[in-house]
Amino acid sequence: MKSRTKVVVIGGGIAGCSTLYHLTQEGWSDVVLVERNELTSGTTWHSAAQVTNFGGNQTMVGLKTHSINLYKKLSENPDYPINYHHADGGIRLANTEEQMQGYRHFSSMARGMGVDLEVIDAEECARRHPLISTTNLLGGLWDPLDGDIDPAQLCQALAFHARKAGAEVYRNTPVTALTQHKDDTWTVHTEHGDIDCDIVVNACGYRVNEVGAMMGVHHPVASMEHQYFLTEDIPAIAEAGHRMPLLRCPISDYYSRQEKGGLLVGFYEQDCKTWGMDGIDPNFVNALCPDDLDRVMDVLAGAFERMPALEETGIRAIVNGPITYTIDGAPLVGPIPGKRNAFCIIGLRAGLGEGGGHGWLLAQQIVHGEACYDTWCIDPRRFTGHTNVELTSLKAIEDYQNEFRFHFPHEHRPAGRPAKTTPLTPILAAEGAEFTVVNGWERMDYIKPTSDFHPTLSFNFDEAFDIVGAEVKNVQENVGLCEVNGFNRFEITGADRHSFLDRMFCGNVTKRDGRVGLGYMLNDHGMVKGEATVANLPKSDRGPERIWFGSAAAAEFHDMDWLTQHVNADEDVQIKSLTNDQTILVLAGPNARKVLSACARGDWSKDAFPWLSVRECFIGFSPATVMGVSFSGELAYEIHVPNASLYAAYLTLRAAGEEYGLKLFGARAVDSMRMEKGFMHWKADLLTEFDPFETALDRFVKLDKDADFIGKEALQKRHASGPNRKLVSLKIDTTHAPAHGGASLMQGDKVVGTITSGDWGHRVGMNLAYAFVEPSFAAEGSTMDLDLCGDRVTATVITPSPYDPSFALMRS
Numbered sequence: 001m002k003s004r005t006k007v008v009v010i011g012g013g014i015a016g017c018s019t020l021y022h023l024t025q026e027g028w029s030d031v032v033l034v035e036r037n038e039l040t041s042g043t044t045w046h047s048a049a050q051v052t053n054f055g056g057n058q059t060m061v062g063l064k065t066h067s068i069n070l071y072k073k074l075s076e077n078p079d080y081p082i083n084y085h086h087a088d089g090g091i092r093l094a095n096t097e098e099q100m101q102g103y104r105h106f107s108s109m110a111r112g113m114g115v116d117l118e119v120i121d122a123e124e125c126a127r128r129h130p131l132i133s134t135t136n137l138l139g140g141l142w143d144p145l146d147g148d149i150d151p152a153q154l155c156q157a158l159a160f161h162a163r164k165a166g167a168e169v170y171r172n173t174p175v176t177a178l179t180q181h182k183d184d185t186w187t188v189h190t191e192h193g194d195i196d197c198d199i200v201v202n203a204c205g206y207r208v209n210e211v212g213a214m215m216g217v218h219h220p221v222a223s224m225e226h227q228y229f230l231t232e233d234i235p236a237i238a239e240a241g242h243r244m245p246l247l248r249c250p251i252s253d254y255y256s257r258q259e260k261g262g263l264l265v266g267f268y269e270q271d272c273k274t275w276g277m278d279g280i281d282p283n284f285v286n287a288l289c290p291d292d293l294d295r296v297m298d299v300l301a302g303a304f305e306r307m308p309a310l311e312e313t314g315i316r317a318i319v320n321g322p323i324t325y326t327i328d329g330a331p332l333v334g335p336i337p338g339k340r341n342a343f344c345i346i347g348l349r350a351g352l353g354e355g356g357g358h359g360w361l362l363a364q365q366i367v368h369g370e371a372c373y374d375t376w377c378i379d380p381r382r383f384t385g386h387t388n389v390e391l392t393s394l395k396a397i398e399d400y401q402n403e404f405r406f407h408f409p410h411e412h413r414p415a416g417r418p419a420k421t422t423p424l425t426p427i428l429a430a431e432g433a434e435f436t437v438v439n440g441w442e443r444m445d446y447i448k449p450t451s452d453f454h455p456t457l458s459f460n461f462d463e464a465f466d467i468v469g470a471e472v473k474n475v476q477e478n479v480g481l482c483e484v485n486g487f488n489r490f491e492i493t494g495a496d497r498h499s500f501l502d503r504m505f506c507g508n509v510t511k512r513d514g515r516v517g518l519g520y521m522l523n524d525h526g527m528v529k530g531e532a533t534v535a536n537l538p539k540s541d542r543g544p545e546r547i548w549f550g551s552a553a554a555a556e557f558h559d560m561d562w563l564t565q566h567v568n569a570d571e572d573v574q575i576k577s578l579t580n581d582q583t584i585l586v587l588a589g590p591n592a593r594k595v596l597s598a599c600a601r602g603d604w605s606k607d608a609f610p611w612l613s614v615r616e617c618f619i620g621f622s623p624a625t626v627m628g629v630s631f632s633g634e635l636a637y638e639i640h641v642p643n644a645s646l647y648a649a650y651l652t653l654r655a656a657g658e659e660y661g662l663k664l665f666g667a668r669a670v671d672s673m674r675m676e677k678g679f680m681h682w683k684a685d686l687l688t689e690f691d692p693f694e695t696a697l698d699r700f701v702k703l704d705k706d707a708d709f710i711g712k713e714a715l716q717k718r719h720a721s722g723p724n725r726k727l728v729s730l731k732i733d734t735t736h737a738p739a740h741g742g743a744s745l746m747q748g749d750k751v752v753g754t755i756t757s758g759d760w761g762h763r764v765g766m767n768l769a770y771a772f773v774e775p776s777f778a779a780e781g782s783t784m785d786l787d788l789c790g791d792r793v794t795a796t797v798i799t800p801s802p803y804d805p806s807f808a809l810m811r812s
Contacts, residue, residue, distance in 0.1 A: 001170055004196045007031040007366065008188045010175050010211055011203035013044035014151065014352050015345040017158040018359025019201055020167050025360075026367040029166025032197070033159070034190060036174040037285045040155045042205040045286060046321040047151045048228055048266050049352040050246055050257060052090055053115045053143050054106065056406060058742050058754070059373045060330070061113045063357025068145050070356040071154065080160045082153035088258070090146025090246035091125055092404065093306075095136050098458045099250065102406055103141035104790035105459055109742035111787065112754045118142040119790065129245050131236055131307045136251065146246045148257050151352050158359075178214040184340040199366060202336070202344040205351075206276055206322050209389075217336060219380070220387035221347045222396040223275040223322040225289050227296055228266030230259050232314040237261055250404035252302025265303060265310065267296040268403040274393050275322040289320040325349050325396035327387060327416070332380040333358045334365055337557040340565065344380055349399075369524050374687040381557035385580070386419045386440040408457040409740065410436070410445070410464075410668075418442045422485045422583050423647045428664070434464075436667050439554045441486035446471060446666040459789050460737040461760065464668065471665035472672055472762040475634055478661030479589035481653055482670065486553035488579050489640070490560065493546045494572040501534060501547065502707040504566060506692060506715070507700040513538040513545070516612045516627050520692055520700050521562065526715030527688045528695055530559055531680075535614040535627055542616060542623070548578075548640075552682040566710065583646050585653060586670075588636035590812075591660040596626070596637055599656040611811045620652035630810040631670060633677040633803055675768040676761040678729060678800035684741060685727065685756040685770050691718050694772070696727045696800060725753075726778035729802070732758065732767040732786060733794040739769035745777075745784040745795060752777050752784055764802045769795065 006028055009016045012035030020033045035041075051068055055061040068086070075084035094100045100119065107117040120128075122137040159169050170192070177189040178200060188195045204211045206223045237244055237258060244258040253268040275289065293300075304311050326332055326347035331354070336342040345362050348355060358378070364371040376382060398415035407413075412435070418425065419440040428444050429435075434453075436445040446467050455462035474480055492501070498511045505519035513536050521530040535548040551559050556579050567573045587595055597604045600617045609615060613628045622645035630636035641649045654662065678696075680686050685695070692701050692715070703716060732739050739758030744751045753773030761768045769786075777784055779797065786795040799805055 001173070001193050002032060002168060002195060003193070005030050005032045006197060007199045007201060008186070008195055008197045009033045009201040009203055010188070011035065011042075011205060012039040012155070012169070012171065013042050013203065013205050014155055014355035015205065015348055015358065016201070016203035017155040017162070018355045019203055019345055019362050020169070021158040021162045022359045022363035023366065024162050024165035024167050026363045028367055031167045032195060033162075033167065033169045034173045034175060034188065034195075035169070035171050038171055039159060039169070040152045041286045042207070043321060043323055044151050044155060044205070044351065046288065046319050047352045048255070048257070048264060049149050049151045050146070050255070050350070051149055051353045052146045052246070053110065053117065054092065054141070057377050058109060058113050059375060059377050060354075061110050061115055062373050063361055064354055065113060065115055065357070066360050067354060067356030070360075071149055074154070074157045074161075077157070080157045082157050083150040085147045085149070085243060085258075087145050088147045088243045088245055089128065090143045090248065091120075091129060091140040092248045093125065093140045093251055094138050095251045097138065098408070100138055101459050101789050102408065105740055105743065106141065106406070108744045108787035108789065112742065112744045112751050116144065118144070129247060130240055131234070131244065131309050132247065133306055133308060135305065148246070149352060154352065175211060175214070178211070180215070186341065199341045199343065201362070201366070202342070202346060204346065206324050207280060208324070208344070208346040210280070215336070215339060215342060217339065218388070219332060219344065219346055220327050220383050220392040221324050221332065222277070222389060222393040223324050224396055224400045225273045225275045225292075225320055226266065226323045227292065227318065227320040228264055229293075229315045229319070230264055230317040231262035231310070232316050233261035234263060234309050234313055236309055237263075248404045249303070249306060252306055253299045253401075253403065254303045255404070256303075256307065262313065262316070263310070267299040268400055269296040269299045270401050271295050271298070272397055272400045274396065277389065277393065289322065291318045291320055293318065323349050325392070325399055327383055327392050327395040329399040331358055331378050333362050333378040334375055334380050335561065337381045337561065370527065370688055374683070374689050376683045379558070381561065382554060384439055384556045391416045391419060409459060410455070410462065411457050412437050420486065422483065422643055424483050424583070424650055427647065427650065428483065431664060433664075433666065439486050439556070441553060443485055444483060444664070444666040446668050447664055459740060465760065468668045468672060469762040471663070471669040474661065474663045475589045475632060475665055475669065475673070476763055477590070478663070479587065479591035479595055479657055480665040480669075481657065481662055482586040482588070482665050484584040484586055486579070487584050488551045488553055488556045488559060489577070489582055490549040490563070491543070491546050491576045491578055492549055493544055493574045496571040496573050497547050499707065500567065500571055500573045502705075503709055504563065506709050506711065507702045508705055509534045510536065512536060514614055516614050516629055518700070520697055522692065522709070522711030522715060523688060524711055524714060526691050526711040526718050528686050528690060528692055528697070529562065529688060530555060531682050531686055532559070533627070533629065537614060537616065537625070540616055548625070555682060582640050582642055585639040585641060585649060586631075586636060587639060587653065588630065588632045588634045590635060591662075592635050592637055594660050595653065595657040595662060599652045600624070600626070606812065619649040622649035622652065624649060631679055632673040633807075634809050635812050636810065672759050672762055675757070675759045675770070676764055676801070676803035680770065681757060687756075690725060690727070690772060691715055693719055694723045694725050694727065723775050725772040726775050727756070727770060727772055728778050728797045729800045730769040730771055730795045731798045732769055732788070733796070734767060734788065734791075737788060738767060739786055739788060739795070744787045745771055745773060746787055746792070747777070747784055755786070761803065766802060768802070771795070
């Protein structure tokens with residue numbers, strides 16, 4: 001064995017083999033894979049190995065398309081061909097109009113990634129798949145490139161080509177320990193000796209937390225038992241004259257694909273079962289769980305109704321093996337939170353179908369720092385400290401039970417809730433709050449009119465539309481109060497804090513005590529990495545001179561990693577998280593100053609406390625830090641309160657606001673108002689695929705500022721060559737549905753842009769959206785067609801802030 005290498009990948013399934021292969025494709029040949037047994041001896045060997053283009057967002061579609069293209073290339077390689085049934089086609093069935101509407105949205109989204117999905121009716125489903133019945137069927141989504149592949153052959157081929165490029169694979173080499181050194185390099189200890197390396201990758205499938213424990217981390221991954229069976233030959237398959245398309249059925253929770261002359265039929269039963277919760281037998285290798293067909297009889301009954309031929313077909317083999325899930329069902333591919341030079345590619349419940357793309361994106365991150373797509377939807381840091389094996393298991397069960405049921409807009413499933421709350425959560429619930437979930441936090445969405453109010457799940461505007469409109473109207477005319485919990489907050493101290501942040505942000509951020517600024521961080525490629533408010537707090541009895549760094553709730557681990565990794569050894573900078581200690585109460589509307597003045601001592605006039613000011617005070621007797629900032633576009637204050645005092649501050653504000661028409665408002669109202677102001681959401685509109693000039697953040701970039709900043713040189717080169725895309729605000733010419741993220745903007749048959757977010761602007765009476773479009777379509781007044789769930793509607797570029805474009809109200 002080598003004693004020194006650049007990267008050690010631990011795990012020899014599809015995740016590890018794909019990562020190793022793609023590292024060599026990115027130009028790194030001094031890389032090693034170690035596997036405790038033989039390649040594919042974990043989950044990979046018993047995978048149903050379906051390979052589809054379908055994904056819930058564009059990143060997932062893109063990585064799956066890469067997998068399909070890679071597998072086809074490998075299958076045709078004369079040096080090491082593999083069995084790949086490419087382009088058999090596949091259908092996802094639907095029996096409700098809402099499901100069909102969702103399929104039309106996913107078809108629009110996929111088109112922007114160069115993928116053609118087709119929405120077909122029930123009769124066409126049966127024509128393409130002659131074994132199915134059309135009873136209780138409306139139609140389906142057709143993927144022409146759907147297929148399946150031999151899992152063992154695929155992994156062996158990836159390893160073969162990686163070896164040809166210089167990589168090495170050590171089988172039957174269990175890892176016994178991991179040691180990280182002061183320079184952040186690693187030693188991988190194995191039963192056959194040690195390997196020193198720069199970077200470690202955990203690709204260990206269902207044994208992920210055995211290796212995670214060696215680095216002192218726990219990954220939110222749990223395993224579920226999953227069963228499928230192989231049938232005897234079915235005459236109708238031979239008579240069809242073509243291979244059967246793959247089938248995925250959310251109506252009856254099963255799937256099928258052709259296997260020789262019969263079918264492979266798999267089940268996602270409601271009475272499902274976790275696996276390995278109390279540890280995994282070290283000898284569980286190339287092994288299966290005991291057969292348990294009784295558990296899937298209810299699902300099997302539905303499969304019989306959909307495919308009557310199954311009732312007359314024998315079973316020749318049953319497979320019951322573990323597959324891994326995360327909290328939201330998507331894999332964890334990227335940097336391990338809180339660690340340096342450590343990555344993971346885990347939780348791949350559909351590993352064979354997606355693994356080629358996941359390894360591709362991970363290798364790019366390892367070699368280049370970022371991937372070609374924004375990978376937040378699979379980033380391990382999208383979950384933070386609330387994740388544990390119990391919560392993960394509850395969500396894994398829920399995802400398993402809903403395997404083929406996509407999430408609708410504003411759908412928040414009940415398992416694992418409430419994971420994070422504040423002292424106000426039960427108070428707001430008693431007020432009638434409906435809650436959304438933000439990084440595990442229960443955040444008020446809106447106030448329900450009745451306790452049994454349940455809006456319809458669809459891609460249209462739902463029954464909460466007028467409720468949200470009324471909340472916005474009260475903020476506009478009187479004053480509203482909103483709890484914003486989970487907002488990421490770091491306290492930065494030390495003599496070098498300002499120069500440090502100067503290097504982190506691409507623009508000038510105020511250094512003046514008592515003032516607040518907004519800034520943007522770039523990655524090394526000059527692309528948008530993060531957004532943060534910076535508040536300069538003077539020395540007081542609550543602490544020394546310090547900076548509060550505030551960013552999106554989901555950014556807690558992401559931003560901490562980014563900041564701490566860039567503190568130089570000789571810099572006096574300390575960073576402490578306050579995220580879970582404080583909560584924000586937002587007071588917004590023309591009467592906001594009156595309410596604040598009624599319950600907090602001091603002069604809150606415009607002259608004494610202008611926009612973008614910060615001050616420590618007391619709300620009644622509750623300590624608070626108030627910032628004059630607004631996400632709504634109205635006069636507004638962010639009131640940051642320690643959680644221990646939150647309820648008292650809330651009662652004080654409610655009492656003071658009574659005479660000024662104070663009412664509660666929720667996250668949906670906030671989203672509506674921010675769309676009217678041109679304010680963007682991190683990881684919806686602010687993406688690593690675009691630079692700040694493309695993202696309409698020109699005013700926040702200072703290429704000539706005194707301090708160099710991360711990504712400056714790369715940004716200068718990009719800026720000189722002009723934008724590839726431009727972020728624009730759009731007016732959508734329809735009133736029945738918002739534009740949904742990922743939907744395609746068309747000019748004839750050509751995709752010219754992609755929606756990032758959309759909502760109704762209640763104050764301006766417009767259906768609004770943001771989108772990245774080709775520069776030639778970015779001018780105000782330009783028009784395109786939006787493919788809105790299969791309907792073509794006109795989208796017109798408008799001014800980025802249609803409500804109060806002079807920003808006078810928030811400065812008032």
